[in-house]
Amino acid sequence: MTTSRAVRRLHRLSRPSAAAAPVSLHTYQHQLRLAPSRPRRRHSTFSSVNPQEVSHFNALASEWWDPHGSSRLLHLMNPVRQDFIRVCLQSQPETTASRLQEASLSYLDIGCGGGIFAESAARLPTTKRVTAIDPTPSVLAVAKAHAKKDPSLAGKLFYEQSSIEQLPAPPSSGDAYDIVSLFEVIEHVDAPGPFLERVRPFVKPGGWLVMSTIARTWVSWFTTKLVAEHLLRIVPPGTHDWNKYVNEDELQRFFLDKGWDSPMVMGVVYVPGLGWKEVRGGEKVGNYFFAVRRSG
Numbered sequence: 001m002t003t004s005r006a007v008r009r010l011h012r013l014s015r016p017s018a019a020a021a022p023v024s025l026h027t028y029q030h031q032l033r034l035a036p037s038r039p040r041r042r043h044s045t046f047s048s049v050n051p052q053e054v055s056h057f058n059a060l061a062s063e064w065w066d067p068h069g070s071s072r073l074l075h076l077m078n079p080v081r082q083d084f085i086r087v088c089l090q091s092q093p094e095t096t097a098s099r100l101q102e103a104s105l106s107y108l109d110i111g112c113g114g115g116i117f118a119e120s121a122a123r124l125p126t127t128k129r130v131t132a133i134d135p136t137p138s139v140l141a142v143a144k145a146h147a148k149k150d151p152s153l154a155g156k157l158f159y160e161q162s163s164i165e166q167l168p169a170p171p172s173s174g175d176a177y178d179i180v181s182l183f184e185v186i187e188h189v190d191a192p193g194p195f196l197e198r199v200r201p202f203v204k205p206g207g208w209l210v211m212s213t214i215a216r217t218w219v220s221w222f223t224t225k226l227v228a229e230h231l232l233r234i235v236p237p238g239t240h241d242w243n244k245y246v247n248e249d250e251l252q253r254f255f256l257d258k259g260w261d262s263p264m265v266m267g268v269v270y271v272p273g274l275g276w277k278e279v280r281g282g283e284k285v286g287n288y289f290f291a292v293r294r295s296g
Contacts, residue, residue, distance in 0.1 A: 064114030111185035115143030122157040176204035182211035205296020216245035
């Protein structure tokens with residue numbers, strides 16, 4: 001693979017196209033940073049939903065809540081997701097543990113899948129409401145069925161089959177969410193620049209946009225594609241497209257001077273038998289968490 005081929009898909013930030021020509025990484029970063037905003041409409045002509053991705057995850061729906069099945073790594077990653085959000089919240093005086101009121105935080109979980117994170121967030125004593133959306137019907141059916149097994153989730157966890165483009169924007173900034181999560185999402189989106197622009201109105205001023213993804217490096221190709229998907233088969237083949245991975249410095253440039261502040265990053269690595277562990281500098285080679293706070 002060449003460097004140009006490695007960034008072929010990431011060139012498609014301003015226009016989703018299946019036949020984008022190879023470009024340099026500099027060109028990709030420029031387009032990601034300058035992707036224009038468009039007025040939000042209830043029914044947008046742009047969609048971040050890739051039918052092939054929907055079909056792939058539909059096929060995995062029945063195994064979503066099997067901790068030893070195809071979603072095993074997601075189950076193991078979930079405690080790290082919560083830890084990272086906690087670190088983000090406690091970095092600001094108004095959301096330190098001592099000042100958070102019970103049942104005060106609202107979440108929007110985009111691309112929620114079978115609800116692994118959404119359920120865990122809804123069970124936290126500081127959570128008021130979790131709205132979780134996903135465009136994949138069979139996966140969302142699994143999420144709803146599993147949530148019904150826990151009566152304590154009623155009135156706190158709400159699922160909706162939707163993409164971010166179809167979801168009505170909050171009528172005011174005060175109606176937006178304290179935490180918007182994109183866990184293992186942007187590496188499955190064809191045009192991450194426009195997608196992230198559409199997410200912005202859903203984050204309350206002072207709230208956090210939190211995500212996890214994978215850096216586009218030779219190490220990540222070796223670990224996530226060759227080893228995880230094809231040799232060990234701990235991840236279903238075809239789950240990831242290495243050309244869709246996004247580097248941490250590209251996200252930093254995208255959010256720069258756009259009304260976001262306090263960027264936070266945490267690299268992680270999967271250790272067999274131990275789960276996911278924080279590794280300093282890991283964001284430069286593989287899996288990582290990234291968050292920014294909406295200025296307010």
